């Protein structure tokens with residue numbers, strides 16, 4: 001039992017807690033969070049399960065302090081707010097991007113909250129949304145009000161993979177109608193990238209070693225697929241496009257996908273690194289000769305700012321994007337405690353969302 005458990009002192013909520021990395025996750029009664037002056041507490045309506053939560057539970061994230069409550073892909077209703085919150089009211093239905101900005105650093109001041117110098121992440125830097133309530137810092141900078149037409153379950157799937165993909169394609173990739181784009185790695189982020197690029201009118205080439213993922217990519221709009229186990233990816237892309245693609249995404253984050261994604265660009269093409277590179281893949285080999293000779297651009301992409309959501313929400317409302325297509329099923333908080341340790345094997349089965357607590 002947790003040391004902080006104290007019936008006399010506070011109201012208690014249900015939350016999924018782990019006290020040891022790779023240990024048991026159990027639904028416990030823990031104190032309700034309180035908002036700080038610039039923050040809010042929301043009652044969680046829906047929250048997605050993500051492989052990042054699994055990484056956190058494994059002990060891969062240095063920000064996590066035990067005991068811990070995971071969860072960062074959430075929709076909720078504002079139930080308490082600090083005295084400095086101006087833009088949001090009680091009962092507002094909201095979501096947040098997984099990277100929350102401080103609102104005042106140099107990056108936030110230039111509207112780049114996605115790379116805030118003092119960023120917080122619910123479910124990592126503090127307790128997250130696998131709970132009845134979650135505290136969110138700097139509400140005016142980070143909350144996003146949701147239109148009625150977008151369900152809480154759908155909205156819970158936006159704050160992590162979806163916005164990551166969206167920013168990579170739209171802002172960093174500058175993909176538009178008529179462009180050709182290659183997506184290397186068709187897991188969660190990659191498949192979403194295919195959907196988003198296709199909806200913008202781009203021609204999409206999907207690349208993955210898993211045939212099932214390639215079939216999904218086709219359903220989401222890819223016009224050509226390549227399996228690296230069967231052929232030379234760079235050669236195939238160049239032949240199909242007669243010279244290379246305008247924009248290429250490494251959505252997986254491996255030395256091979258990063259190299260191919262740069263090498264398959266046409267002259268003055270743009271590579272977007274969106275798949276996280278870790279471990280041995282941290283410093284992949286770059287074909288720098290091609291970068292110079294062909295004036296290639298290499299850009300990174302990391303999350304998305306809260307103030308960019310309205311354009312994305314409008315595309316969903318207009319029926320141009322269908323995040324709900326990636327949802328597998330909804331589960332209870334109790335079920336999630338069993339599912340989280342297996343998340344690493346779940347990548348290809350669609351998104352799971354907790355909607356009962």
Ligand SMILES: [Zn+2]
Pocket residue numbers: 049050051052053072073098160161
């Ligand atoms: Zn996530």
Ligand SMILES: [Zn+2]
Pocket residue numbers: 101102103104105106107108109113116117118119
């Ligand atoms: Zn900041």
